[in-house]
Amino acid sequence: MQSQRSTTRRRSRAVLAVGAALVAAATAVLSPAMTTTANAEPGSVAEAASLMAKAAQQLTTIEAQVHEAEEIVAAQQRTAAAAAAQAQTARDALAVHEPQIRAIVQSSFTEKTQSRVAAFLTSESAEDLVQQMTTLDMIAAHTNSVITQVAAARAAAEEAQATADQAAATAQAGLTELQAQHAEVERRAAEYRSNYDQLSAAEQDRVSTLVAGPKLATPSVAELPVASGSPAATAIGIALSKVGSPYRSGATGPDAFDCSGLTSYAYAAAGITLPRTSSGQSKMGPQLSRSELRPGDLVFYYSPISHVALYIGDGMIVHARTYGTPLSVTSVDQGGFRFGVRPTG
Structure with a gap:
């Protein structure tokens, strides 16, 4: 012993x-x-x-x-x-x-x-x-x-x-x-x-x-407070379908992702083109506070901006974070939270 x-x-x-x-x-x-x-x-x-x-x-x-x-x-x-x-x-x-x-x-x-x-x-x-x-x-x-x-x-x-x-x-x-x-x-x-x-x-x-962040159970889109068939629902559904995929720098899918690669890939399925980088995506619209977030919003972290996640509702995000950590669902309340942006207007 x-x-x-x-x-x-x-x-x-x-x-x-x-x-x-x-x-x-x-x-x-x-x-x-x-x-x-x-x-x-x-x-x-x-x-x-x-x-x-x-x-x-x-x-x-x-x-x-x-x-x-x-x-x-x-x-x-x-x-x-x-x-x-x-x-x-x-x-x-x-x-x-x-x-x-x-x-x-x-x-x-x-x-x-x-x-x-x-x-x-x-x-x-x-x-x-x-x-x-x-x-x-x-x-x-x-x-x-x-x-x-x-x-x-x-x-x-x-x-x-x-x-x-x-x-x-x-x-x-x-x-x-x-x-x-x-x-x-x-x-x-x-x-x-x-x-x-x-x-x-x-x-x-x-x-x-x-x-x-702590890994949470992956919900279905039907369980989330998002309008069925909306661009946000489509993007969320695509992102959730990729939970467990590996993180790889510069990857944009379909089998591996980095953070902005995931959000770009998810919204492309909804017919919305996002800038390639997290910094570029953070400039797409007015900044939203934590209380203003709605499913489908992009959420940004750190200063300068170096990470983006997809808000799916009920205080959760889905994101591709770093090496060794597969794409996962977790809490939006991560250290370094800055603001959200609504790509759907």
Whole structure:
């Protein structure tokens, strides 16, 4: 019996050590605002679970930041593509003038002067001379006009190309940084999963409860206070059908989800398109207090926003929380609650 207690204490200390290391790693890179540290000396299973829960929250926050970075890089890439198209249009406009420029080059200034002398010598009258000279002036004016247009077209093409080059460079820099962040998140996620797997089943349950709330029985849509056939009922039904599915960063279904991936997937079935990130979804409408929530509302947590859940009524949410915790139903009253948003208007 004494040996078993000693083994348990050694196991708890080991769990605390990996948990503390992970929290320290999770606060070191990508977000200077995240400064959670372990102040107490490791000494209990509860503390181990607490440290792992903090690590999970740090990882979730970083993942949310990466998802937002993905949106920014996608926008940069669209801007670069549009700028490249505008540059090509400008080059095409410049090419239209090429035959005219070629013709102008073939006619030198000397030839124009000789044409004026010839007009003077061959004119039969002053009126005839004025007419010929006027015609030559019109030709010269047209030539000058073409040259002016060509100069403007060339300047526009050069400016458009410079803009396209800058946009492409910005997009590439953003993509390179994003790829580095993805690699860092994957490294941390693998470390978190490895450390989580070292916990006993009881310790894992404690971490899941601390991070995602107590698991509640999954109700049917018919049991909930939501209008049958409404978009909210459809979204709730889809989300509840996915309870037990694993959490995976960046996943949008149908077999695995992250938090905003679940809400996007559920509402897509109701014909409503949501922004991809929790931050983007939080800006869809006026903020609702806890008492104003109705089934189908989106509920947001933490500052900055890094988690979203689907409110299903009766004080419950369904959400995809973090690694090791399958999609589940729990209480809306989680730590970090900020506000709700009604995507159905």
